[in-house]
Amino acid sequence: MADNSQRNDSVFEAAAHRARVRRNWLLSTPALIILVLAASGPLLVMLAYSFLQAGDYGGVEYRFSTEGWFQVFLARDIFDDTVSVADAHLSIFWRSARLSFLTTVTALALGFPTAYFIATRPRSSRNLWLFLVTVPFWTNLLIRTFAIMEVIKNQGIVNTLLMSAGVISEPIQMLYTDFAIMLGMTYVYLPLMILPVYASMEKLDFRLVEAGYDLYATRIKVLWRVIIPLVKPGIVAGCILVFIPSLGAYVTPRVLGGGRNLMIGNLIELQFGQGSNWPLGAALSIFLLLVVMVALLLYVRNSQKANNIVRH
C-alpha cells in the first residue's frame, strides 16, 4: 500500500511538472514568436538564398548553387574562366576589420577616461553626465553623420579654422577617407563603450585604488594593476558592443567614405541593389555573422580558461 501511494505521489508530481512546463512555454510564446520572426526567420532565408542562383535582375532563382559563396573569396575571369582571389573583396574585409579595430581602440581610449570621470563624480551628478552621454542617440544617425561631414569637409569648420589661423594654406582632405569613416564610427558608437565601462567602474571599490597607492604603486601602475583588471568585464563588453556594429556599419562609410571606401555593409548592400547578386549578398551576410560568432566563442573559451587558472 505504502508503495502504491508513493507511486501515486510521483504520478501527481509528474503531472504537475508537465503543467508547469506547459505554462512556461505558453508564457514565453510572444518572445519565441519575435525570435523566430525577427531573428531566426530572416537568417534562415538568408542562408537559403546564399545557396541559390542569382536572378538576372535581382532576386533569386530556385536552383541550388554555390556560386554566391564562391564569389565571397574568389573571382572568375569574364573571358577565360580562370579563378583568382577576389582582391576587391579581401581589401574590403581588411578595411572593415582594420577600421573596426581602430574604432574600438579609439572608443576605448576616449571612453575609458570618460567613464572614469563620471564614476568619480558625486553620486548626485552622475545621472546628469550619463544623460549627456546618451543625448546623441536622440537624433537620427544620418543627421549626426551629416553633421560630422559639415565639420570635416574641405570648406568645413575644422579646415576653415585652421586656414584662417594660418596653420595650413590648403584644406586637408579628411572627408571621404578611411579616417573620416573611423571618426564617424567612433563618434556614433562611443556611448556603447562608455556605458558598460561606467557600469563596471561604478562598482569598483575605490578603496582598492587607495590600497594600490598606499603600496607604492604610481598612478600608471594602479591603472594597469588594479583598475583595469577590475573593470575588465566592462571593457570587454564595450569593445564587443563597438566592434560588432562597426564591422557591419553601413550609413557611416556610405556618407563619410563617399562610396569609394567600402566596408562589408556597403558591399552587401551593393549586391542587393545595383549588383543584383542576392546570393553573394546573402553569403557575405552569413560570412560576417560567422566571423563575429567564432570570435565571440573564442573569447568566451579563453576567458573561461583564464578564470580557471586563477580559481583552480
Place this chain on the structure above:
Amino acid sequence: MSDSVSVAIHGVSKVFGHDRNAVTALDDVSLDIREGEFFTLLGPSGCGKTTLLRLIAGFEHPTRGHIDLHGEEISHLPPYRRPVNTVFQSYALFPHMTVAENIGFGLEMQGKSKEETTSTVGEMLRLVQMEDLADRRTDQISGGQQQRVALARALAPRPRVLLLDEPLSALDYKLRKGMQIELKRLQNETGITFIFVTHDQEEALTMSDRLAVMSQGKVLQVGAPREIYAHPAVRFVADFIGDTNFLDAELLEIERDRTELKLPSGKPVSARGAARSVDGKVHIAVRPEQTTLTRDADAAHLEGHIDNVVYSGTDTHYHITLPGGESFVVRTQNRGDSGDEWQAGQTAGIVIEPGAVQILAD
C-alpha cells in the same frame, strides 16, 4: 622603543567642503608619535580618527599645518612615496589576486627582485600563519584570515610606520582578543611604529604604549593608558574612559602641586596638581572603585542615600544620591566574607581614597 620622534603632527587642521557645507574634521591637532611605539587614537565615531590616519598616509592633504616623518616634512608627498602602510578597516584586499600576490604587491611596486619578493612573502605568510592558504583567492578565506593577509600585505614592504584603522572591528569577540595579542606580538617583533585607531576604550587601554583621546576634531589628552585613566585632564576623557563621578568643589588653597578643596559636604580634601578657577569653583572627578562606604561619620568625605545596590560578580555597585541631588557611584570588590552589608534605603558615608580626586580643566 627609543625616544626619537617618528611622526610629528604640527598644528594640523582639515576642513572638508566649502563655506556653509564646511566640516572641520580636525582642528589644530599636534602630536608627537615616538619611534617603535604602539600609539592609539581613541575617540567616538566622527571625531576625526580616520581623517588623521588618511592625512598621515597621504590620501588627504592638511588644510593647515604640516606632518613630519623622522624630521622630514611629508605633507606634500603622494601616498606611494611615503614609507607608511595602511591596514584598511575594510581590508581592501585585491580580489583579482591570490593571498601571496596581495602580500607581494607592495614589494613588486617598490621594484624588489623576484627572489626577494618571494622570500619576503614567505616570511610574511609564516609571520601571520597563513602558509597553507598562499594560493587562495582573497574572497575564499574567512574574515580573520583576510585581516591577517591585510596585515601581512602592509608589513611586507617594511614601512617605517604602520597605520591601522579599526582593523579588529569586524571580528567577533574571541577572534578579536586573539588578534589583539597577535598584533602586539607583531609590533614587538618588527619594531615598527604602529598607529592604531579604535573607538573601543578597553582595546585602547590594553594595547597601547600611549594613546590620544580625541573628540570633535581635537586631541584632548595624550599619555600612557595608566596616566589617562588615573588622571583624566578634562570631563570628556574622564567620562569616555571608565566610569566616573563628577562633583563641584570649592577652592580653598593652592600649594605648589597640591590643591585643597572643599567638597559639597563641607569636608576638605586634597588633590594632585594646581587648579585654575575664576569663581572659586572647581570640577572634580572621582573613580567609583577608589571610594568605599563607611558608618564612621568623621571619616566620611560625603554622605548620601543608597538608591540601588547592583551585584555584578566581582564587584558591587552602590548608586547613591547626595544631599545636593548629585548621583554618585561607589564600587567595591566582593570578598568572601563581606555579606550584603549595605542595602538600598540606608544612609551611608563615602570615603575617598587619598589621591583619588582628579581636578578637571573644564
